[in-house]
Amino acid sequence: MTTTRIKTQSVRLHRCTDPDFARQEALNLLWPLGHMPTIPEDHARRLLSYYLMAAALDGAGLDTIRAWATDQDDRQAVELLRAGPLGWADDCERILNLRGPYWSNILTAVRLALLPDRVSAA
Numbered sequence: 001m002t003t004t005r006i007k008t009q010s011v012r013l014h015r016c017t018d019p020d021f022a023r024q025e026a027l028n029l030l031w032p033l034g035h036m037p038t039i040p041e042d043h044a045r046r047l048l049s050y051y052l053m054a055a056a057l058d059g060a061g062l063d064t065i066r067a068w069a070t071d072q073d074d075r076q077a078v079e080l081l082r083a084g085p086l087g088w089a090d091d092c093e094r095i096l097n098l099r100g101p102y103w104s105n106i107l108t109a110v111r112l113a114l115l116p117d118r119v120s121a122a
Helices: 019-033 041-058 062-068 076-082 088-096 100-113
Strands: 009-011 119-121
Touching (some): 041 076
16 A cells, blocks of 8 residues: 655645745746646635735735635635735635635645645745
């Protein structure tokens, strides 16, 4: 029996104020999960990008992002993005307003990407 161990990734949150960097970090975190047909990958990637940027703008850490990913009604990330350099707040809010299995699958992907044994802050 072979055991596969997922390599711990470092997230450089301080650099996630750059939108391209935030997008790439989200891709890096979601990539090891592989393709899961039930997960709307584009929405998961965008939401995680938004969370990474919002945390970077606030100087928050991974624990804050994990907390946002557990409470669909928490709009702190949206408010932080409203003060940010991009128009990401509206799209973040649209994703957070989704309901049902679609939303659950998005959130599951984001939560898995942020598991403490998978990711550390650098």
